[in-house]
Amino acid sequence: MNVHDLNGEHAEDVNYRLVRIFGICLGILVLTYSVLALRLFIDRGEYHPVDLLLISTRVLLGAATLLALLHPRIERLCVRQIGQMSTLFEEGYSRTSDGEKIRFIVLVTMAGLLLELVMIRWLASVFPVFSFFKNFTLLACFLGLGAGYAVADKQRCAPALVLPMLALFVAIITLLRYDVGADTGFFSALPMLEQTSISIWMDRLDWLTLLVQSAPLYLLLATSFILCACICYPVGQLGGKLLHSAPALKAYSLNLLGSILGVAALFVMSLFWLPPVIWFTAIAGILLFFVLSQDARQPVGIASFCLLIVVLSWPVQPEIQRLYSPYQLLERMTKPDGLMNILSGGSYYQKVFNLPESNRGHESEEDRYVRAYYEFPFNFKKKPERVAIVGAGSGNDVAAALRMGASHVDAIEIDPAIVYLGKNNHPEHPYDDPRVTVIVNDARNFFRTTHQQYDLIIYGVLDSHTALSHASNLRVDSYVYTREGITEAFKLLKPDGVISISFALPNESLGYKLSHILQGIPGAGKPLSVRVRYDSSTTTAFVTQKGRDVVMPANSEFAAFGFENVSEHFAQPYPEASIPTDDWPFFYMISRTYPVSYMIALGMVMLLSYMFVRRTIGLNGPIERSYLPFFFLGSGFMLVETKAITELGLHLGGTWFVIAATIILVLVMAFLANLLVQRKPLQRTGYAYFGLLASLVVGYFYARNHDLVVFSSPLASLIASCVLLTIPMFFSGIVFSSLISRAGINISTALSYNLMGALFGGLMEYNSMYFGFAFLYLLAAGFYFLAWVFSWNPAGVPALRLSAIIGPRLVPKGRGSTR
Structure with missing residues (x-):
């Protein structure tokens, strides 16, 4: 035509x-x-x-x-x-x-x-x-x-x-x-x-x-x-x-x-x-x-x-409050217990819990399990002086850190709308505590620019539901889970400091990646991998410590909740080419x-x-x-x-x-x-x-x-x-x-x-x-x-036919000489 x-x-x-x-x-x-x-x-x-x-x-x-x-x-x-x-x-x-x-x-x-x-x-x-x-x-x-x-x-x-x-x-x-x-x-x-x-x-x-x-x-x-x-x-x-x-x-x-x-x-x-x-x-x-x-x-x-x-x-x-953050659509709903539940893009994203110290010992079985999950990293570092929480979200991890005696908490969250929801809807009000500093920033950038040293760094259950504009095959947390990114975080630990990374694994390959990255960090001991099953049967916590091996805490309650040591499983060989790096930051790709x-x-x-x-x-x-x-x-x-x-x-x-x-x-x-x-x-x-x-x-x-x-x-x-x-x-x-x-x-x-x-x-x-x-x-x-x-000057070079180069015919023949 x-x-x-x-x-x-x-x-x-x-x-x-x-x-x-x-x-x-x-x-x-x-x-x-x-x-x-x-x-x-x-x-x-x-x-x-x-x-x-x-x-x-x-x-x-x-x-x-x-x-x-x-x-x-x-x-x-x-x-x-x-x-x-x-x-x-x-x-x-x-x-x-x-x-x-x-x-x-x-x-x-x-x-x-x-x-x-x-x-x-x-x-x-x-x-x-x-x-x-x-x-x-x-x-x-x-x-x-x-x-x-x-x-x-x-x-x-x-x-x-x-x-x-x-x-x-x-x-x-x-x-x-x-x-x-x-x-x-x-x-x-x-x-x-x-x-x-x-x-x-x-x-x-x-x-x-x-x-x-x-x-x-x-x-x-x-x-x-x-x-x-x-x-x-x-x-x-x-x-x-x-x-x-x-x-x-x-x-x-x-x-x-x-x-x-x-x-x-x-x-x-x-x-x-x-x-x-x-x-x-x-x-x-x-x-x-x-x-x-x-x-x-x-x-x-x-x-x-x-x-x-x-x-x-x-x-x-009408029963859902919608917030269009710079990254995604957040939908705030109410759970049957009256607490907040957040969706992203129509799918479950986050929910809050009310686990104050006053409830300890006389709460439901579900709440006892949730408390055990959020307080699990503190079994490796008792009453830490300074804690950094990556992906602080609506505040559950921050509340747990405060309950466990942290002197100061840096809460890093990239999405300001999630912080807003947490400040206004979390029953324990962790973001209002004077011991907490809220930092709305990318976690990788925070680790590169901070001058603080930490006793404990906790990665919340991160999973990006959206990709970056004009970079569609990356997600907002892609550079957080690279070998270089986790290594940079590790360097911010004090002697005997601990990193805990929790992830709901949609595929076991992601667990192999995290385990092998932690194994390869210079100065880190042997990591521990524990299936904690929070929100998913595959949610796993990966823990490493500076200068010493990490061992499973001797706590019978963990076994009762189904916490399982799977360190040997994730220590199996895994292709080095599939480990995410800053040049290939595709953590969510299976291989x-x-x-x-x-x-x-x-x-x-x-x-x-x-x-x-x-x-x-x-x-x-x-x-x-x-x-x-x-x-x-x-x-x-x-x-x-x-x-x-x-x-x-x-x-x-x-x-x-x-x-x-x-x-x-x-x-x-x-x-x-x-x-x-x-x-x-x-x-x-x-x-x-x-x-x-x-x-x-x-x-x-x-x-x-x-x-x-x-x-x-x-x-x-x-x-x-x-x-x-x-x-x-x-x-x-x-x-x-x-x-x-x-x-x-x-x-x-x-x-x-x-x-x-x-x-x-x-x-x-x-x-x-x-x-x-x-x-x-x-x-x-x-x-x-x-x-x-x-x-170059096209003199003497005939026009190319469509069969030679794929592309649309946009101009009539003879128009637009560059001579």
Whole structure:
């Protein structure tokens, strides 16, 4: 299919095709919802009048969806309305002054990036599977924005489609999660064998069973991928159209400025734990009251906005308090005993107990067991002077330390919302005790920066339910459980100090990893492994002591509670390659193996991307050589950005603040590079490419050995690390800006190639799950080298055919020479 010109005979049909694709995918989800609701109704076996009314409504919703998709009259109506929508917008756009268009570049880019980040956060908070596949949503947004940029000046634009599509998508996902998803396990599993989680056990299945049980999840992932791309497509199309209202370098500066503002906006909203209704209101407000303020179809946008607000504000589970922390959705419930229970992503996360000293000796059997578990580490260090608790959570471990006579407790918790819940809902009020210092920080960063020495360091039952934004295959505690991370904690112990690590093992391999890390720490005695069975039959405590072996306490009560010494079991040989390190921090992977499960999902991404591009852009004809550097620059950029986030997360802590600051720093580097090129254009990019590749080589060796750059001042070391990790972005920014300033280069097409390259780089990022994160530098260097090769003067080199290189045809032949 060829891309029609703006004045082509059927140009408006492209927007209808987009809506048609969106309608089909949305219809699949609606029908899935109706079928699940009907099945649950039949399985329940109780047919009350209210239930009959509700199920009738749900079934009618599915029938209405089928009718809308199949009825020719509805199709003709949609074609006419969408055609009028795009025509009216183009007429209004032609009357917009250049000054307004330039201002709109910042606003639309800001809205686009904010939409991307909000979709990633919101979907991950609704369905756990998106927490483990966050790149799925990111890549979908890249696809939609990139495709939109590609056709910005070739097809009529209909940005008024964004809000209706967004409102319908949010509505059906909400229904699936809170109406039928709460009563079925169809969408709560994890379609992978290589990784584990406390609440998800699919790593124990064989491949055939895994694929069968994962079918609903793959359906959800696939349809959501296309729906997100459809929503972002008009935003990219409008953004690309606006870029042509200013010189290329100035337009790109405004584009980067809008991106920085988009990240900053989500940063502010995360700072105040604002809920999704505020996130989406910010996006809709920008589109409605600025971009579409003169659009004749604004009433459609207002109605869609109202639907969006109603859906997001509806009290789907009024008995649950929801807090949107910077990391995850926390849901506070009440246990039968009146105490707090916390869910994360719909799964059990934490609960509090009331175990004051006054209750000792006359409490229930369950409470006696829980007390024995929390006080178990203090059998190895009586009345410690100073205790550090990693993953302090809502305060159970802190309360136990205070009961056992600790003189001072440092409570380290990364999530401020969990600390807030603990302060307000724990019956023993441990965080109000003057002996306790609450530290909201990443545990690894705390251990690197503290100057304290400890008698006892306790790791609570940590298990991350969410992955880091823009680093989807890492969890917030990934660097806590590496060999280097635990060794750093061990060095903070006083003589005879003790470390106790408790973990609910979803797979025995995680226990082998912890045991072998403790065995290999210089100066540590033989560790003890005890099956304590708290919350899970596999929960195990791993204890090591500085300078002496650890032995099981002679306490008959422990045997009565089922505490079992399993030290010999976990002391068995285990592959050294599967032990997590700072370069390969994948503690939750069962073994170091290529992530086939991820490759299945990412293969689905490539197939869906091909189909989406074919329907919206077209793939006939040659790929123009002069735009290929932008594709490879995008691939390299995505990999280096990922490495910068993970590396700075290692140095500064994997907190949301560090992630946001790193993304902004990366964008600032590109902005500064663009300003430099604006003031002093480069005729040749060879020097910039050399600097880029040299900085990647330095970054690679630095990632392999962090002792290469060490200063006496921590601040100097921090600055040096930030420069080393982001300077490649500065050089790549110089190259990118120099290329788009060349005569004949279409900036929206260049950005389209760049985003498609970023999509491909996002797919390649998963190689780190086998080769480690330092490998991303080598992979990025290869992409940047290809960009250098294709940046050479293409005289005499024919255009490449689609069969030679996989990628979308974004420009007509002969356009955009770099000579």
